[in-house]
Amino acid sequence: MAERRGNRGSMRMAFWSWMTxxxxxxxxxxxLPLAGR
Structure with missing residues (x-):
């Protein structure tokens, strides 16, 4: 998809960053608890 404004792009980047x-x-x-045992 073509991004017309950087606003939408930064919103998507922030969304994926938080999801990750x-x-x-x-x-x-x-x-960690499973590997610890």
Whole structure:
């Protein structure tokens, strides 16, 4: 999709950044206890 304004692009970038942080955080919280044992 063509981005006319940088506003929309930054919104999408921020959204994916937060999604990545949340997914990684949940994965670490789930994997660490399992790997510790």
């Amino acid at each position: 942080i949340i997914v990684v955080g949940l994965t670490v919280m789930i994997v």
